[in-house]
Amino acid sequence: MVIAITGLNANDNPGPGVAVARSLRHEFGSDLRIIGLCYESLEPGIYMPDLVDAAYLIPYPGAGISDLKERLEHIHQCEKLDMIIPNFDSELYNFIKIEPWLNNLGIKTYLPSHAQLAERDKTNLAHLGRKFDFSVPTDYKVNVLADLDQAITDLNYPVVVKGKFYEAEVCYTKETAATAFHRLKARWGLPVIAQQYIKGTEINIAGLGDGEGSAISVVPMRKLYLTDKGKAWAGVTIEREELIALARAFTAATRWKGGFELEIMRDSNGMLFILEINPRFPAWVYLTAGAGQNQPAALVKMAMGLAQEVFKDYAVGKMFVRYSWDELVDIADFQQFSAFGELSLNKFSL
Amino acid sequence: MTIKKNIAISENGFIFNPATGDSFSVNGMASVILTALRVGESEAGIKAGILEKYEVSPEQLNRDWDDYMIQLRDANLLETQ
Secondary structure, three states, X not given: OEEEEOOOXXXXXXXXXXXXXXXXXXXXXXXXXXXXXXXXXXXXXXXXXXXXXXXXXXXXXXXXXXXXXXXXXXXXXXXXXXXXXXXXXXXXXXXXXXXXXXXXXXXXXXXXXXXXXXXXXXXXXXXXXXXXXXXXXXXXXXXXXXXXXXXXXXXOXXXXXEOOOOOEEEEOOHHHHHHHHHHHHHHHOOOEEEEEOOOOEEXXXXXXXXXXXXXXXXXXXXXXXXXXXXXXXXXXXXXXXXXXXXXXXHHHHHOOEEEEEEEEEEOOOOOEEEEEEEXXXXXXXXHXXXXXXXXXXXHHHHHOOOOOOOOOOOOOOOEEEOOOOOOOOOHHHHHHHHHHOEEEOOOOOO | OOEOOOOEEOOOOEEEOOOOOOXXXXXXXXXXXXXXXXOOOXXXXXXXXXXXXXXXXXXXXXXXXXXXXXXXXXXOOEOOO
């Protein structure tokens, strides 16, 4: 079996690709050939031979689907792909768009629909909350500074200023909010979102929906250690029935298909707010494999039409502690990937 | 005082609350009290055992006990009444 994955940027704000690759390797071993699809030549996952067998450069999502299809066609000719697992929010629209074309080539996917993708978008989260009776923070779409002023007047400080796709800043003054707005606008485009700040305990839930309303897997994780970007550097699985019920309610309401992550804040009254819904596996998804519910592997089995029962149990108290690791790379490999956009880590001829 | 049923207490005084992900380290005496509460011993019985075994006045023990229970409640380790 040959599976291509994206999101191999295992930096301090990591994409999920390396964790997905590790989960798949954990389940399928060396029978599986993993192909990395990368946007830059220094994505660390390119140079991890135990996880990734070969890597290919692909065009940025902004280049459009025509360039993407052309590149994937070439990669498919070389690798005979069985499946692609996209792991970035920003590329999902294109991959969903070309899903029928991929299927015609015999390449399987397991993705939500465009409507599902849009419904959980940050800019539509409040609407989703109202529609399905989920608690979500109040938010405002900010396109110009005047919108930000209005949002701050209504929300008060602190206010969370969020990029369209990624990143968020908690702001305590008008100046820092304005600076965050300009920075996030330049980086991720409009609208920027101003969101009500909820004080509490941050919990994330990794889930896998079957597209029919069932959650095949739900694993809640409490962040134990945060980076300055608010990313989990350590976490532990927890048991809390209301968290699992919330994830199942989300899956049932949206009939979500594929991996997802709910970012939850539990306030001092025990109320659960959905801060964000990510339409793909989180970067900590290998913890689900360690806890007994290997979500990436289950997704592959479902995509391949194999039976996958709903997971019942997981290990509570299973921790992850992320670490940095200096992968040593031959300059020839870097040169090969930079110049030709292709690299075989098994040194097979490409 | 009842310790929540799902709280994990190890012999070396490490406590893990699987509902919140919080973990704590406690000293030997705190661990003994937690374990005793866990198996259903009464407050009076635990205190009598401590007074018999250690050189501590009942007043001091009561003060320390109350302080400890406040900490346990704040740490969300006690069943709410």
